[in-house]
Amino acid sequence: MDRITVVGIGPGSDGFLVPAAKDAIAGAEILAGAPRHLVPFNGSGKILLPMEGELDSFLDVLAEKRHCGKTVLLLSGDPCLFSLLGKITARFSPDEYEVIPGVSSFQLLFAKLGIQWNGTEIASLHGRPLEDACRFIRGDCRTLFFLDSKNTGPKVAKYLCGAGFPDREAVLAERLGYHDERIIRSSLSDLSRGSSSEGLALLLLEAGPLPPSALGVLPDEWFDRTPGVPLSKAACRALAVSLLYPLDGQTVLEVGAGSGGITVELARRAGKGIVYAVERLPEAAAVVERNIHRAGAGSSARIVEGEAPEALASLPSCSRAVVGGHGGSAEQIIRSSWRKLLPGGRLLVTANMPSTADRAWHTLKGLGAVPCLMHVNASSAVGAGESWMLSAANPVFLIYGDKNTDKDGTIHGTS
Known part of the structure; x- marks a missing residue:
């Protein structure tokens, strides 16, 4: 041949x-x-x-x-x-x-700088949204971006500065290997004030601190809201993403996104993975979309307008699944989401009512999982004169189970 x-x-x-x-x-x-x-x-x-x-x-x-x-x-x-x-x-x-x-051009750049490239986060912004840049910057290692004529070095630097990233050393390399190559040692802030540069270029950023918005879960008040559309509270969001760890590179299904509280936190941690967030209310889907893009995680999420479980039919299999809103069809949605779950995956249900938590627990058990249930009654401090007092959030149940495989290859929960 x-x-x-x-x-x-x-x-x-x-x-x-x-x-x-x-x-x-x-x-x-x-x-x-x-x-x-x-x-x-x-x-x-x-x-x-x-x-x-x-x-x-x-x-x-x-x-x-x-x-x-x-x-x-x-x-x-x-x-x-x-x-x-x-x-x-x-x-x-x-x-x-x-x-x-x-x-590779990046190998040549590191050779000219006389430094090792192992441990560097390497990412491409070729034909990708500018906001993707936020996802690849780490506090403990360098980040190298492959650029294009749209996402140039100065444009990326300006975006990162506007997103609150503290200043750090930067190297912009253009036309590497040619007689007119240019390697500019600068800083993120200085580079952001420059004019457009060569499209096919490399941007190397040194390790440095991340902006406050990149740390932990976002506070409740950060989110855009629409009247009548619920938002899971910070404690619930923090526990949810922790119970679903690791998320980097995973395909995640979420049913009932609400205002996008959990959606945003999943997408911020999905890296090269994708979160498919199903929401039946158009006004809720719109606010989820806004919050996702405000968080700089638009390329890691897909908003699917539709009614579950029917809306799940065209979605890919996943390694993580979250069921939040269910419109009174909790058992059916859990079963449909479970069928989408790959072996070794985990399904998590959030519920406000004990009756819903009980149905979720028994449904997961009937599917062959060994369900776990956690009841969270969190409070947070609010100012009270010169001191503070506790304000309680609504209690929430977190119920989760794993689709495990026996030594003989039998998968639990295929019904």
């Missing part, structure tokens, strides 16, 4: 090409890639296939041309990091292509 060779051509000049990549290019009859990558091969006698127009159409042509001769697809940097390789793996079977790695 004719195979496509995906070649990483490194950053900038061909001085960063590995020997295997040079051999593959030299032996190619068909070269595919971005137009700028093909310019050096004009007049070489090779068939040149520029990557233009719709990506799917380009892949169609690539699939056809690979039968006409040895085909090499040129990709910038290392194909195994933020590249078209993901589309290749989805389109072709493993025996239809091979990959020759290359030097």
Whole structure:
């Protein structure tokens, strides 16, 4: 079978090409890639296939041309990091292509700075919302962003400063590996006052403190509210996300989002995961949407307007599930959510009424789980003259159970 060779051509000049990549290019009859990558091969006698127009159409042509001769697809940097390789793996079977790695631009940057990159959080803002930047910044390690022409270094810095991130050292690197490369050592605040810069660039931020809004759960008063739409209180939200830990990278289903209190806290911790929040009331779904974006977690949440359990049918399987509002159909919604739950996953129910908590407990038990129940009666301090007094929140029940697998592979709770 004719195979496509995906070649990483490194950053900038061909001085960063590995020997295997040079051999593959030299032996190619068909070269595919971005137009700028093909310019050096004009007049070489090779068939040149520029990557233009719709990506799917380009892949169609690539699939056809690979039968006409040895085909090499040129990709910038290392194909195994933020590249078209993901589309290749989805389109072709493993025996239809091979990959020759290359030097990534971020490797070159760290080499020029003379520092190690292990332990650095590496993220891409290519074609992604600017607010995604908040999700990848840690207090204990560096963060490296791959930028594009929309999310430039100054624009990202300005957004982070506006989001309350304290100042820290920053490095903006443009056109790495070319004769006109530019590496600017600066600070987040100074960079935010700069003008737009080269699109394909890297932004390296040193470790530093996070803004207060990034710590813990958000206070009740932070949330936008709509009359008649409930909001789970801070103690309930804190316990819910703790009982569902870890959340990073997980697919989470939430039924009955209300004002989005739990939705926001789940999305803030989901990282590369996705929270699907189902809400039947349009006015509630609108306020959830506002709160999600105010928290800078829009890309980690999908708001699904509809009535459960019917609205769950088109949603993917999940590793975590939360049932809050249920409209009187608690048992049915719990069972439907449980069916969406993957083996090893956890389902959590929040309830205000003892009768609902009891139904949730018995439903989970009937599904094969070993349910746990926690009753929370929290109070918080409010000012009273020169001192303070306690103000009680409504009591809440947290009921949860795990879809476990026996040693023989039997999954509990498939009914």
